[in-house]
Amino acid sequence: MALLEAEQVVMRFGGVVALDNASVDVDPGEVTGLIGPNGAGKTTLFNVVTGLLPPTSGTVKFDGVDITRAGVSRRSQMGIARTFQKLEAFNTLSAFDNVRVAVEKNHRAKWKHQRVNDVAHEMLGKVGLDDVADVTVGTLPTGSARLVELARALACRPRVLLLDEPSSGLNEEETTAIGQLLLGLVADKDNDLAVLLVEHDMSFVMGVCARIHVLDFGKIIAVGTPIEVQGNEAVRAAYLGGDEFRAGYVGVGE
C-alpha cells in the first residue's frame, strides 16, 4: 500500500473545479512526479494534502490513516513536509533560524541547544547553504531562499516530502545537485522517504522520478514511468504538441 494516497479528491472554488476526482499515490523509496500545464491543479493538490485547503470531497490517507480532517500542524507531526511554489520562507529570520524553527518543533524537547544547532547546520549543509547560515533570508536570492525551504522541510524528519518547483530560480548546476540530493535521500533505506515532486523542468522530472502523474484541468490524465508518460497521446495533447517531451535530453543523475 502506498504511504500517501489522495483518493478521488474534488476541490471547487465557487464555479471553478480545480481538482476533479484526482487520485495520486506516493510510495517510499522513490521520487514521484506530478506534472501538468499551468493551472492544472498541482499546487491545489499540495494544499489539500498538507491540510491548507479542505477538499470539497475525497479523502487523503497517510500510512493507511484517513487524515482528510486533520489540521496542518498535526499532519506535519505525522511526517508530511513541503516547500512552496511562491516562497513562504521566514524572511526576517536567518537561514539558520529558519531551519531551527523546524528542528525545535520536530525533535525531542530534551534536546540540548547544541544538538539542535548541529542538526540545523547539517540540514543547511545538505542543501549547500553553510556559508549563508547567518544571512537574513529576506536578503537572499530567490533560489537560495527556496533551498532554505527545502532544508527546513528536511529538518522536519519527513516521511513524505512534497516539493513545489524546487528548481525554479536555480541554475543548471544547482538543479543537478538538488536532483542528486533527492535521489540520495530516497535511496537511503533508513530514511524510508517518499518524495512528491511538482516541476516544470522536464529533464529534471524525467531524470529523478520513478513514476509520474500528469494532471490537466484538475484530472489525472496519465500515470506511469517517464518513458510511458512521454509516449502518452493525451499528455502530448495537453502540452500542445509536446515539444518539451522530445527524446534524447540528458537526464539528471543518469
Next chain:
Amino acid sequence: MIFGVRHSVAVATALGTLGAVIIAVLTWKGAQVTSETFLVTTYIGLFLGALWAMYATGLVVVYTTTGVFNFAQGAIGVFAAFFYWELHVNRGWHSILALFVVVGLFAPALGVVLDIVIMRRLRTASLVVQLMVTVAIMVLLLSVVGDIWEADTARRVPYLFGINNGIDLGPSQLPWHRLIVFVVAIAIAVAMRYLLRRTRIGTAMRAVVDNRELAALNGARPNVVSSTSWALGSMLGALGGILIAPELGLDPATLNNVVIIAFAAAAFGALKNLPMAVIGAMLIGLLRAHTVAWLDFGSDFRFAHLSIAPLLLLFVVIALPQARLEVGRLVHHLRRHERFTKWWEGLIGCGVIILLAVAFSGGWLNFLIWDPGAWGSRELNSANEAMALALIGLSLVPLIGWAGQINFAPLAFAGFGAFVYLKVIGAGWVTFLGLDRLGLDPQDIRDIDNGYWILLVGLLCAPLGALVALPAARLRGLYLALMTMAFAQAMSLIFFPNPWVMPIIGTGRQFPHIELFGVTFDDRRGFFLLLMCVFAVVVYALVLLRRSRYGRRWMAINDSQAAAATLGVPVVWTKVVVYALSAVIAGIAGVFWATVSGNVDSVQGFDLLIGFNIVLLVAAAGVSIPVAGIFLIFIPLFTGLGHRLEDSGNVDFLVTLLDIMTTYGPGMLVLGMVFNPRGAIFEMGRGFSPILPWRSDARAEIAAENAQKREPEIGELGIERPFTPEEVIAIDRRLGILDEVVPKEGYGAARS
C-alpha cells in the same frame, strides 16, 4: 453540523441566547409590556440600527474594495458632524446646503485625499501598519475636532425638520428625521449592494482588491477605483455622523465609539456581506432599545447597556469558521539584514539605562551649558507615570512586534492587573476561600511585603489574556484587533466602573506603596529607581526571549503562518501563548501604573483612546525592539515640560508647541510608518551602532550602502526609458567588460 448549521454558529447562538435570557430574568424592571410600548421601543431600535447600518455599510464598502479596514470611519463622522454644526448652527446656513457641502463636497474630497496621500501606499503593508495608520488618522481627526471646536461650549445638532414634526403613532410621534434616517440607510445599503454586484465600477472595485495587477490588465484603473471607494466610504461616515449627532449629542468620544457598534455589525456580515451587516446593525439596535426599555442594571453596572455591541462581536467571532491559512501572499523582497541583540549587549544596555536614569534624575550630570539639577516631585511624578506607561508598552513588543498580532487592550489588562493586586493584598480571598478555617490568618497575608504578590498578579493575568485571544486566534488577524478593542470597551463599560472592582477616586490612597525586600517605596525617587530596574529587567528578559526558540517561533508565524503550520507549529496555540504573555506583562505593569498616583479613575483611567495612544506610540517607535517602550516617556514628559514652561511664563509659543506635539505627536509619528514600517528606534539604532567598537558589521553595512549610493542606479533595465551612456558604462563595469568594448567617444556618440 447540528440541524444543518455549522457547530460554531450553533454554539455561539446557544451561548448568546442563554446569556441574554439569564441577564433579562435577573434585571427585569417589572414594567408592564403593552403592544404600544413594545412597538415604540421597536421602532426606536430599528432607527438606531439604521444609523449604525450606515456606518457599517461604509466600513464594508471600503473593506471589500480596498482591503483596508477603516478604524477612522467613526472619526470621519465626528468631524463631519462638527463641521455641519459649524455651517448650519453657527453660521446659519440652510440645513440642506450645509448637508450638501459636508457630505457632498467635503467628505468625498477627504476620502480622495486620504487615499492618494496614505491609503494607496498601504496596499502591501502588513496588517499592523494598516491598522495603526487608520487608528492614527482616527486619533488625529479627533484631536483636530478637539482643537477647532473646544469643549467649553455646549453644542447641539438639530433634527432635520425638527423633533416635533412627523407621523402620529398614537402614544408617541415618529419624527421625520428618524423616518428619513431609516429610509435613507436602507436605500444606501441596497444601492451599495447593487453598485458592488451589478455595475461595472462595482465589479472593478471588487476585482482590484483581489488582484490589482490582473484587474489593471483587464482595463480597471486601480487608482480611480480605490479613490472612489474611499470617497464613498467617507461620505457614508459623514452622513452617519450628521444624522446620529442629534441623538447622541456632539461629543467626540461618544460619537467616535459608535464605530465599535459598526464593527460588530460589519463582523456580523463577516466584514464583506452587506445585507448581513445591515441585519447585524438592526439586531444591535433592537437589543439596545429593548434593553433600555425593560431592563435595569442598577448603578453598579450603569453602562452595561452600551456593551451590547462588544458582546455581540464576541459571539460573532465564536461563530465564524476557522480561517484558512493564506499562502502566496508573502512578498519575497530584499530587506535589511536582521540582527538580534546579544545577551551581553542587552545586559550592558540595561545597566546603562539604569545608571543614566539615576544620574539624570539626581542632577549629577552637568552639561556645561545646562545644569538640569535634581528632579523635584513634579518631574519625578511625570517620570514615574512615564515609566509605568513604558512598562505597559513593553507588553506589546512580543505580541505586535514579533508575532504580528494586534492588541488594542493593553490598558484593560493593566487595569485588570491593578484590580487583582488590590484584591490579593487585601487578603479578602482568605476568608472567601475558607482558608481561615484551615488556620490561615488574613493578617499574615497582609504582613507579607505586598510587592511579592505582583508575580501572582502576572500569573492570574495569563488566563484572561488566553481567554480573550482564543476565539479570535482562529481567525484572520483583523478579528483579533476588533476583539481586543471590543474587550477593552466592555471592560471599561462593565468591569471598571463597578465600585467593587475599583474604589471610587478621591477617598485617600487606594493602592498602597509597594514594599519589596523589607523596603517600602514610599518616596517618589525610590519608586522611580524601582520602576527603572523593573523596566530594565523586563527589557532584558525580552532580549533573551527574542533569541530563544519561542521568539523565533513567534517571528516565524508573523512571516508565514502557513509555512509555520506545515513545520508542525500549532499556529492558534502559539498566538494564544504570546497573547497570554503580553497580558502578564501588561498586568504587572498595571500594578505600578496604579501605584504611581495611588488612585485610578475607574471611568477615565481606562479610556480606549489612551490605550490607542500607547499602542500607536510603541508602534511608531519600532515595536519589534524592546527598548521602544521607552518612547512612551513622550506623553508625560511633554505634559510635564509644558507645566514647567507655563510656570516660568513668557514662553507661550513653546507651551503651544508642546501642546501640539502631545496632541498630534503619536498620530503623526505613526503616519511615518507608511514610509518606514520599522519605526524610529530602528533607524536610530542603525545610526548609533557603528560607534560601538565591536560592531564592525554595522560599519561594513553603512560603508556598503554608501558605496551603492555612489554607483549610479541602473534602473529598470531600459524598459521604462532608454539607457544613458553612463548607465551602459556602469553595466559594463559591473560585468567586467568595460575596457575592451567602449568606443573612445562612448556609446551615446556611437549610437547617434
